[in-house]
Amino acid sequence: MSFSIDVQYEDFNVGDEYTQLVAGDKNAGAVVFFVGRVREMNQARAVTGLSLEHYPGMTEKVLDDILATAKQRWDLNSARIVHRVGQLYLSDQIVFVGVSSKHREDAFEAAEFLMDFLKTRAPFWKKETTLQGDVWVGENQKDEIAAKRWQES
């Protein structure tokens, strides 16, 4: 029963994160997690690596806010966000979002919400290393559309 975030250079271990998420919790009947990884092809560019920048202070605050919103909106036992910064390479892990709840519906929805809001609100910027040189990644329209579906009417 914990809600926490980390922004870090180090890699994370999904097994350890899962163990932590449900430690001592006899009511967590459902766990959903998502891992984002560096992939080779992005918008037709052959990517060899990624450098990730953040805004120290604000990034952590936004992630905490997103977590607090999810906690209010769904019946969650625990939730966790880990996001890496610095130099990453192909197949490296970038982000972990994990949610536990009594029933699966809350965990599935909250995990999607956390990722959609993280992608459109949290101050992180990706710069790709490609065979054609370094390229700042532009915002993706589909992410904004995905985030909008969570707006409460």
Added chain:
Amino acid sequence: MIRVLFLAQLREQVGTAEIQIPTADLDAVKTIAALKDYLVNKNPAWEPHLANSKLLVAINHEYARTEVAIKDGDEIAFFPPVTGG
């Protein structure tokens, strides 16, 4: 004094990560919009980058609109749309 930060691609475009605006100049930068004018006035080459309508602004780590008032001691950050995850 106000600290103004430029992040990610914008930092590379303007060629600096941070500038400080002295308290004596506070009257000229009462809002985000006025601050942009002040910065462009001092650095005409920044105009196309700061005029970018997609640019985001934060005051003291909170997203802010351009009409929001600035006060002494604030930390203002300009940055491009976010692309994490």
